[in-house]
Structures are given as structure tokens and as C-alpha cells.
Amino acid sequence: MKATLDALGAEIENALDGCRSDEDLERVRIAYLGRKGRLTEVMRGVGALAPEERPAVGELANALKRRVDECITALRERWKAERRQHELERERLDVTLPGRVWPYGHVHPLTAALDEAVAIFVSLGFSVYEGPHIEDEYHNFEALNIPSDHPARDMHDTFFVDHTHILRTHTSPVQIRVMENQEPPIAAIAPGAVFRHDDDVTHSPMFHQVEGFLVDRAVTFGDLKGVLSLFVQRMFGDDTRLRFRPSFFPFTEPSAEIDISCVICGGARAVNGGTCRVCKATGWLEILGAGMIHPAVFRAVGYDPEVVTGFAFGVGIERVAMLKYGITDIRLLFQNDLRFLRQF
């Protein structure tokens, strides 16, 4: 009997060695320890032994059963722990890894130029106003001393909305709207979109201007020059020079167009041995229209031109952005091609 138990013990050990899964273990357990299992049967046979043999053999059989039970439990637990360990390794989170980076957008070069221009004038004490995109002819033209038969209307390439409303062709009507509603002194700017049907490498049917004007007693052309000098030097650099050329606008008298020294060649008219193409070898770039506000404009808003004087100016922001960032085709500013925009 003892020999049978020893042989059975070795067989079970073998069978357990061959186990690879919980299912294998369960099969082995049933085969030896189940109701009809081999060890169970042997244990049942103990009762048939001679009484003096029984305790020793019973003891041996019980010990074997306990060993097998323990072994099965130990294997189960070991495998369970191994599986858990494996899972933990697989799910390990490295909290020191950098987070996922979301692609942020950034300010459009045109918006950047507009914001910068506005910030410069605000720092000089100008307040910011906006006017409607759909304007009436009175504010866009008449009140600005451009009567309906005036040839200056031709230059404006106006989009008509109906008989009396248009898309504003410039930001100058905001001058009228501000002055209609308040008394001098006024220092105001009006940034925003304007519209003209014109479309090529340097013109877009929608573009942006910053209008500016200052009205008080005894405002002079020198004040205009001072403000604009500061503006272009902050915008394009301290070395930038200005040139005032006599010009004509119906709403200013006298009127001037203002050039800055070329941002590419610095006025030298040549770069890298060739003629400068940005200023077309003139050394100057036209950038602003300006002048002293016309008495007819003051009369239109109910101011006395004998008492107040003022200056006004208008600057095209697309042109500023193109010069500042070296962009040669205005349409790039509106196509929203990310390959272009990401360069800024």
C-alpha cells in the first residue's frame, strides 16, 4: 500500500509539472482528488486494511492529499500573481512623460499688423471707434466733401447695396460719425474692413484701414507730422524716415501722401548689387494719406471751422503687413493656406 501511494505521489507530481493553466490544474485535481479520483479511491480502500495497518497508511494518504492540495493552491496563486504583475507592467503609466501637445493656432499676420497699429495709437492717447460696414452715401461721401458729381467718387470703385447704401469704401466715414456725437477735443482711431471692387496682386476687394484724426483748438500740421513719425518709427524701426508729398483728398486741405524710406533697401535704391524691387528703385514707399481736416467737413458735423482745427490720416493695413513681413502678393493674406500662415 505504501508503495502504491509513493508511486501515485510521483505520478501526481509529474502531472502537476505538466500543468500550464488553471484548467490543467482542475483536470489533475479531479483525476486524483475528485469523487472518483485515484487518490480518493486509494483512501477509500484504507478502511479495508488490517486495523494495525490503517493509521500509518491513512496518515500517509492524508499527507499526500494535503501536499497535492497545497501544491495546486500554490500554483494557482503564483500564476494569478504573475498575471497581475504582467497586467501592471503593461498598464504602467509614466506620469513624467510630457502631455499630448495640441496644435495651437496663432494670430494672422494681418491681425498682428492691425493690432500693432492700434496699440501704437492707443499708447499715444487715441481712443478706438468702429463704424458700420454698410454705410450711407452721406457718411461715406457727402459729409466728407465728396458730392455726388465729384470725380473722386470714381476712384472709390464702390459696391452698392441699394440706391443709398454702399459697402464703405474707406474708414473716413467714422470721422463723421464720431464728430456728430461729441465735441472736441477728440483723438480717435477707427480700424476696420473697407470694400472696393478691385482685385490684383496689390488690391483686394476687401481690405483694412486704420483711420485716425485729432480735433482741438490750434492743431497744426506739425502735430500731424509728429504723430505719424512716431507711428512709422514704432511700426518699421527707428531709422525709418518720412516724406510728405503734396496730394489731394476732398476731406483735407492741405492734403499729403506720406512715404517712408524703403524698408528693404533703406532708401539706397539698391540691394545685393541689384535695383530694389520693393520701392522700384525710388528709395520710398507710399504708406499713408493725410491732411488737415477740411472746413466743409467741420461744417457738416456742426463744428465751427474758425474755432477748431484738426488733422486726419488713413493707412492701409495690408500694405503695412506686406512691407513688414515681406509679402509680395496680397491674396496670400486671404487664402488661409496654412503653409503660408505658419511662417509667421
Ligand code: DAH
Ligand atoms: N480715405 C482715404 C482713402 O481711403 C485715406 C485717407 C486720406 C484718409 C487722407 C484720411 C486722410 O483721413 O486725411 O483713400
